[in-house]
Amino acid sequence: MTSQIALFNDACALVFKLLYERFPIPCELDLRDVGFFRRHDISDEGENLRRVLYSTLEFLRDEGFILFAYYSDTPTYGIKNARLTAKGLSKLQRIPDGIKPNAKPLIAQLIDATSSIGQNASTAATSEAVKRILGMVFGV
Secondary structure (H helix, E strand, O other), X not given: OOOHHHHHHHHHHHXXXXXXXXXXXXXXXXXXXXXXXXXXXXXXXXXXXXXXXXXHHHHHHHOOOEEEEEOOOOOOOEEEEEEEOHHHHHHHHOOOOOOOOOOOOHHXXXXXXXXXOOOOOOOHHHHHHHHHHHHHHHOO
């Protein structure tokens, strides 16, 4: 079983990638179709993945990295007006200190590292790369 923090990292990477690709236009997302969990998976693991994705979205919104609204007063599968904030965008476009001037911005590194998320189980190397890149995004 994958740790909660590893699932959080994967969810962050997926959300950042989706919203970066659509920036600056706010978008609508059906969370069942973003590739983090299988639409009809009613197992405990599938339910856990849904909770992690929702909690990750709430965390990123509470910390000021993204904006979005649910379609109703209670969380639903659909979110609207989702986009990166200036804070989220600037963190993703930042090139980390101490690396070569021609290095890729964090979002490009994140996209490269997460190409298998949602398709296959993440490898230890992918998980470690995502964790390292998100550490730079969050400033930890």
